[in-house]
Amino acid sequence: MATSKHEAHWNDTKGLMRITLALWFFFSIVIFMFGYQLNSVKVPLLGYPLSYYMCAQGSLAAFVILIFWSSGKQQEIDMKHGVSDAERTED
Amino acid sequence: MFKGKFVDNLPKIYGLYTGGFLLFFLAMMVAEKNGVSAKMIGILFLTFTIAIYALIGVLSRTMNVSEYYVSGREVPTVFNGMATAADWMSGASFVAMAGGIYYGGYTYMAFLVGWTGGYVLVSTLLAPYLRKFGCYTVPDFIGTRYGGNFARFCAVLVLVLASFTYVTAQINATGTIASRALGIPFGTGVWVGLISILLCSMLGGMRAVTWTQVAQYIVLIIAYLLPIFWISWRGDFGLFPHFTLGHEVARIVELEAQYGLVKNSAEAIKAAGVPAGLAYINVPHAAAPEGAMAAWKFISLAICMMVGTASLPHILMRYFTTPNVTxxxxxxxxxxxxxxxxxxxxxxxATLSKIQLMDPNLKTSIIGKPIDQVMAIEWVKNWISVKQAFIADFNKDGILQLNEWFMRGDVVVLATPEVAGLPYVVSGLVAAGGMAAAMSTADGLILAMANALSHDVYYKMVDPKADVRKRLLVARLLLIVIGVAAAYIAAMRLTSILGAVAWAFDFAMSGLFFPLVLGVWWKRATKEGAIAGMLAGLISGTWYLIYVGPAFMAKTPWLGIDHLRFGIIGATVSLVAMVVVSLATKEPDAATQKMVDDIRIPSGKTVISHR
Structure with missing residues (x-):
């Protein structure tokens, strides 16, 4: 059975998973539910219509940043619970 | 100069390689100035790059099982990122995507969202856990987590179906590019492409594929970005086109209103003799269509591509090659x-290409000009002569209207440099990039299939006592058999590139997504549940594809879920079947539960240890 240390680690991991997937859901789905309405907004400085911009660039960039951020957070969680393997190179 | 292990010298090696490739490009530019023919430059670009990949493939040969299956698990983070990017970006991404956006506008860009957003699922739900598991193949995870050869076999079945659908399109693309650049028939081009692909993978398996994919990524990204920046600078569209085309997008919207987005009737197109596969602009460039159905069609396509991404074995297996979970x-x-x-x-x-053709203030424009003038332009003549472009004067006014200019989508990538007046050497570069994209994906897919069949079917089920030599021999034989079968089907030219590519995602998500994710995230998932999930998902998805597929029964899609989106049906059925059957069967034993606990912890030994 999992030790309590491992359970605490898994609870934190699950919390991070929920936040990450909520942001993912927002940028991949929620925005495009309102594609028609949002497209009348112009992106400041760049001048593209908003929905067009989000599917051409905005959401894509958001995903890249999201994965970097969440993998950094996960490493913090692993370190905090003493289960990180970042130093290991061999099996 | 190179001390220590090969992997410690990677930045130096690939730095030199990139420099060498750029030098080669400059040499070709000089050659073109000195009168070397366009055809010769195309041939040199293709043979030079393929020769380098083949060399890397041969140098990476191995007789070690771990190196053959998972590249010895020593691929550094960033380089594995490049290899995955090449593995991922197919001939379709490279050659057809800009054309798809050109003709499909906002609606088509659901593919962009889908093909990137899926990686959030890969990183959050799967990749680190499968790495900790220590499997060689994706079915290896299913077979060990759930237990039993039948579950393993079902996973192999889904893997082969999805990957095979995908790989024929890639080999088709290598054939198209090789035949165009080398001036050989398409059928011969396919076999040339296949031999190049096998040279990169056969001797070194995953290890060879990894290092060729990194090399292929460098070529394909240079070949894609360089022309875009060059066109933008030359046409005065801004230093960094990604941030400076707001005005051009607005101008296209203005011009669309001015010319009118007219839909031609099917009869008129047929009567004018427009060659098959050519399209014309009739969808707005940046406008999002109104209504709940339009939004759902966008979202449902994005969902299929995202979930499909997270289920495609040739992508997941790339993350088995990193040194650790982090x-x-x-x-x-x-x-x-x-x-x-x-x-x-x-x-x-797509925007640059469109504005160049549409805006009458630019000297590259053709729309709104007299047709006899347009027909005299060199690039127009060339592409019309190979049936990749066509002009039909529907209203007989002698002026080229927006709905009278027909072009194949691929031409957007292949001809835009030419339209902008860039030297031919850029077209040679683009051909090399397209070839790199198609080859790298084909390599990843063929290897995924051959590895699943050799490791999971042959070694785990047929002959568990086979020695290393025999296992690697079987793996290589399967590689050739699968490659030849795929090339044979590709040579028959059955499907269009993109239709088939989207299907691969739907097949993968129908059969594999929930068995993989729940295997990590739900301890209660049982063997029977996983088998039910894989089979029910695959069968219902396939049945729905046959039901709505235009080439099959062509029935009216339910809720707008057409043949590109059949994974929605398959994955839903798979989830329900898997949960219901899991709950109805006995909870997994303590050993399995402990295995799941182990994969959730990054530190410690991998769950499977291979001999």
Whole structure:
């Protein structure tokens, strides 16, 4: 059975998973539910219509940043619970 | 100069390689100035790059099982990101995507969202856990987590179905590019492509594929970005087109209103004799269609591509090659970054291409000009002569209207440099890039299938006592058999590139997504549940594809779920079947539960240890 240390680690991991997937859901789905309405907004400085911009660039960039951020957070969680393997190179 | 292990010298090696490739490009430019023919330059570009990949493939040969299956698990984070990006970006991404955006506008860009957003699922739900598991193949995870050869076999079945659908399109693309650049028939081009692909993978398996894919990524990204920046600078569209085309997008919207987006009737197109596969602009460039159905169609396509991404074995297996769990997770981020570089450029290429043809203030424009003038332009003549472009004067006014200019989508990538007046050497570069994209994906797919059949079917089920030599021999034989079968089907030219590519995602998500994710995230998932999930998902998805597929029964889609989106049906059925059957069967034993606990912890030994 999992030790309590491992359970605490898994609870934190699950919390991070929920936040990450909520942001993912927002940028991949929620925005495009309102594609028609949002497209009348112009992106400041760049001048593209908003929905067009989000599917051409905005959401894509958001995903890249999201994965970097969440993998950094996960490493913090692993370190905090003493289960990180970042130093290991061999099996 | 190179001390220590090969992997410690990677930045130096690939730095030199990139420099060498750029020098080769400059040499070709000089050659073109000195009168070397366009055809010769195309041939040199293709043979030079393929020869380098083959050399890397041969140098990476191995007789070690771990190196053959998972590249010895020593691929550094960033380099694995590049290899995954090349593995991922197919001939379709490279050649057809900008054309798809050019003709499909906002609606088509659901593919962009889908093909990037899926990586969030890969990094959060799967990659680090599968790495900790220590499997060689994706069915290896299913077979060990759930137990039993039948579950393993079902996973192999889904893997082969999805990958095979995908790989024929890639070999088709290598054939098209090789035949165009080398001036050989398409059928011969396919076999040339296949031999090049096998040279990169046969001797070294995953190890060879990894190092050729990194080399192929470098070529394909240079070949995609360089022309875009060059066109933008030359045409005065801004230093960094990604951030400076707002005005051009607005101008296209204005011009669309001025020319009118007219839909031609099918009869008129047929009567004018427009060659098959050519399209014309009749969808707005940047406008989002109104209504709940339109929004659902966008979202449902994005969902299929995202969930499909997270289920495609040839992508997941790339993360088995990193040194540890943390780097597997980080490597997903780098993969998406390298993919992003190409994907956020494709809409800009489509915009540049369109404005050049449409805006009468630019000297490159053709729309609104007299047809006899347009017909005299060199690039127009060339593409019309090979039936990739066509002019039909529907209203007989002698002026080229927006709905009278027909072009194949691929031409957007292949001809825009020419339209902008760039030297031919750029077209040679683009051909090399397209070849790199198609080859790298084909390699990953063929290897995924051959590895599943050799490791999971042959070694785990047929002959568990086979020695290393025999296992690797079987793996290589299967590689050739699968490659030949795929090339044989590709040579028959059955499907269009993109239709088939989307299906691969739907097949993968129908059969594999929930068995994989729940295997990590739900301890209660049982063997029977997983088998039910895989089979029910695959069968219902396939049945729905046959039901709505235009080439099959062509029935009216239910809720707008057409043949590109059949994974929605398959994955839903798979989830329900898997949960219901799991709950109805006995809870997994303590050993299995402990295995799941183990994969959730990054530190410690992998769950499977291979001999």
């Amino acid at each position: 780097s597997a997770r980080r490597s997903v981020a780098w993969s998406l970054f390298f993919i992003f570089l190409l994907y956020f450029s494709a809409p800009m290429l």
